[in-house]
Amino acid sequence: MKQLVSTLAVISMLMVVIAGSGAFLLSKVFIAQSKVDAVAAVAKGVSLTLSEQVNLLNSMLDKMAQDPEFINAAAQNNPDLLANAITKLENHFPGILSIKILLPENKYSINKPNVAMGYADLEMARKTFTNDQLTAIQGDVGPDRHLAIARRIMQNGTAIGVVLAGLNYDFINRILSATTLGKGYIELRQGKLVLASAGKKNDQEEIYNDPINVPNSDWQLYYENSAATSLGEFSLMVGIVLVPALAVALGFVTGYRKLSDILTQDVAWATKAFKDMLTEKPLGAYPIKLSEIRIVVSTLAQFKRAVNEKRLEI
Incomplete structure (x- = not known):
């Protein structure tokens, strides 16, 4: 019986551990995904804030x-007149670093630029004659890097010029620095150029989550959850697996001991009943608890009576 109960206990514990392990893995996946979703929600908020700032400048x-x-x-x-217009714009536009007004004849006016505007800026301005272009960061790393915005000067539905402005883009770092991420990580990119980041990156590998596009710009926000499973979360999930397995083991041990005590008592009473039958003593009340053993004693008692009746007939 001990071997049988032990086998059943082991099988039951394995089933509990397997089921618990499945729940453990699913919980880990769900927790990790919830953390990623939380970082994604923050990234969407940052994207909207950046977009509103860019839209305001545009x-x-x-x-x-x-x-x-x-x-x-x-x-x-x-x-x-162009110089006066540029001076007016400088005085009323926050964060302005440089302004150019380009005309269709490729003539342009420069008003004391604080940053150099290169070929990429001029290409943006050229394309703006056809359609307004997305705001972008232009220039090499250093003091010449700036936020470029180009807008058409329209007269009677025709573009007669383009205003090309280079602006300070410190607001990007301010917005990301003010972002509360916990253990997540977000990164603002323009193509492969990393403009700013917040939080701690999990490793140096590429971020595989689909980026969030920042409206009104050529920027994307990449994000990831850099938080590993904490000791508390790991302990809780391990406990969810082990506690039921230990409860099953305890139940089998307790049940085995209880069954063993009952069986010992019933066997003792059954042995006494057999002795009474063999010694022709009158059968009394035997407090047998297991119905299977009670049936055996009852069957033997009936058999004993049948044998005695047969003897009397003879």
């Missing part, structure tokens, strides 16, 4: 580009 430059003073200066191609 709207301000677009509004100023449609100022009658700008339109008149571009239409007349008057250097003095």
